Amino acid sequence: xxxxxxxxxxxxxxxxxxxxxxxxxxxxxxxxxxxxxxxxxxxxxxxxxxxxxxxxxxxxxxxxxxxxxxxx
Numbered sequence: 001x002x003x004x005x006x007x008x009x010x011x012x013x014x015x016x017x018x019x020x021x022x023x024x025x026x027x028x029x030x031x032x033x034x035x036x037x038x039x040x041x042x043x044x045x046x047x048x049x050x051x052x053x054x055x056x057x058x059x060x061x062x063x064x065x066x067x068x069x070x071x072x
Contacts, residue, residue: 008054
């Protein structure tokens, strides 16, 4: 999944996940698309993506991101 400049890679197997990360990073490098490693998360169980919180088997809205809409 790609959204503007965000990429999520999800695979069940750590070995397949590692291979896919290497492939994606290589393709980005070939296309001269910069990657800021300190902004990356690897092998995490939970992450924020766009306005959502993604964790194992769950997708929820990040209420901090939509606070203005909720309080309107």
